[in-house]
Amino acid sequence: MTRSQQSAGEAALSTLRRLPRPAWPDVLAAVLVVYVGMISLANPVVTPDIVIGGSTRVGEGVFVALVAVCAVSTLLRRVLPTASVVATCLVCLVHLVCYSSLSFLVVVAGLMAVETTTSRLPRPWAWVLLAGQAAGAAAGTLLVSYRASGLAMEPARAGVIVSVALVFMTAAALAGLLRRRTRERREQVRERLELLWAQRETERRLAVVQERNRIARDVHDLVGHCLSVVAMQAEGARAVLATSPAEAERALAVIGETSRRAVDDVRALVDVLRSDDAVSVPSAAAGAAAPSDRPVADEPGMEQLVGLVAGVREVGTALTLRLTVSAAVPSPVGACVYRVVQEALTNAVSHAPGAAVEVGIEVTGGRLDLMVSNAASDTAVSGLAAATGVADTASADGARRTGLGLVSMSERVHALGGTLTAGALPEGGWRVHAVLPLAGGEA
Structure with a gap:
């Protein structure tokens, strides 16, 4: 055969x-x-x-x-x-x-x-x-x-006989119609169950994807800034090690403190992921809040901005902070502001070293305006790829990847109903502008 x-x-x-x-x-x-x-x-x-x-x-x-x-x-x-x-x-x-x-x-x-x-x-x-x-x-x-x-x-008798036959036929036909309707309803229920099962499976997969994106974003937010500070301090320490040991020692102290803080943040992230692992996917499939909308750990807020600015100033960046707060800022909005400022400062320090940076925050009329801008730098890489954090960065073996800075900031802002724009300034440099409704953090 x-x-x-x-x-x-x-x-x-x-x-x-x-x-x-x-x-x-x-x-x-x-x-x-x-x-x-x-x-x-x-x-x-x-x-x-x-x-x-x-x-x-x-x-x-x-x-x-x-x-x-x-x-x-x-x-x-x-x-x-x-x-x-x-x-x-x-x-x-x-x-x-x-x-x-x-x-x-x-x-x-x-x-x-x-x-x-x-x-x-x-x-x-x-x-x-x-x-x-x-x-x-x-x-x-x-x-x-x-x-x-x-x-x-007789015709009357013939009519009676035919009528009796048709009555029996009608009863059998109605029984068949009833059986057909019952079977069709059963099939419709089965199709609906299959559709619901497929929809549930799709939502489960979508929840898994959202969870992965959330983990990637949180790891990027927690570790990216610290690694940028460590890299800048290490470069500075190596440059002044021979001429100014005291400055090199101070840079190494900053590296140690920043590294310990990064380790603590990563441990807190791992602990929260372990505790949420059993409930993150079912809650998303059941219509609960999306994983990307939940904080992973104790998120910093507006109160920690001063410490963030001080840490960036320690690497030698000329940074100006302007705060105008006339209303209470909800915790989710404060956490979003902190992460956006952190990411914008990380990009400025990494891609425009030595350039002056200005951070402005104004809370008025039920909204929060955030502006982070840096001047042009002679050593900065050019254009959108430099300042947004979405530039291709090469690893030691030549492989290239795409950053998540702008994506991370956009996701956080849009999750609270806000808007974010980023672009080059006419005179050079880069600016990130975010507008957040205060009501978005109270929902």
Whole structure:
């Protein structure tokens, strides 16, 4: 057997596995059909007489064949509903042609065919077959009644017989419609559950991505500034080590203090991540606040800005701080201001060493205006890549990566409903401007 034949066989088997299988109600219905057929065949009172030429044994053989076809059709009405209904209708037609009266087999099989038509056949073909079944039932009952009455029957009696047949058909059709509606509702519920499960899985993955971004942003905020200060102090200490040991010693002391502070911040971050690990993803999937909106540790606020400015001044940066506060600043807004100022000062110190830096904060009228600008520096790298912190930075092995400074600041500001702009100044240098509503930190 070739590989193509094996693939075709596997595809056929896969198609057969996907087909619906007979359920236990179908098996019981098939057994009922066989039981009714055997009763009709064994009881001479209800056994129909064959009309076409042939012996009684021939009539019994044809009847057994009809019973078998009805049983198989009933068993497969869930798997092949159209073929099952057509086969049952043909059985009823052969029975009317071959026998003088109706048997219980035809009545039971016909009603099951009507129920299968309305419950399982696709529309509009179900209505076409149902109309044909109604016409066939009316014609069949009239034919059998005329045979029984010697081809003479009053119109009123014929109308009553047809009406009774149609009433039974209507009951079977309504039962099929009710079953179809129940199945469709069950399928709709299953589809909705699958959709909700997929949505929940998507939200879970989104929460994981947001959590990763939050961790990256917090690590960048906590460690990036300290490493920048350490790098600047190390360069200064190396430059003055031979000529001014006292200055070098002071720079090394700043490096030690900054490194210890960075280690403490990283430990606090790891502790909080461990404590939040079990609840961060479920809370986000349940509609709680996004992970990026929650502080990771005890966030610094406006009160720590003075210490931040003093630390930057220690590396030799000429920094001016202007504070105008006429209203209380919520803690989330204060933490956001601290991180934005920290990131902006880190970029200024790293990319424009020696340039004058100015920080201005004004709190008035329910909003906070933050401005961080630095003058041009001869040694600064140029343009947007230098001042925003999104420049490509090369590692020792030549690999290049993209920074997260501006992205981190934008995420923090936008999370509180504020706006942030950053751009080059006409006279050189860079400016970061953020506007934060005070109400954003109270929500």
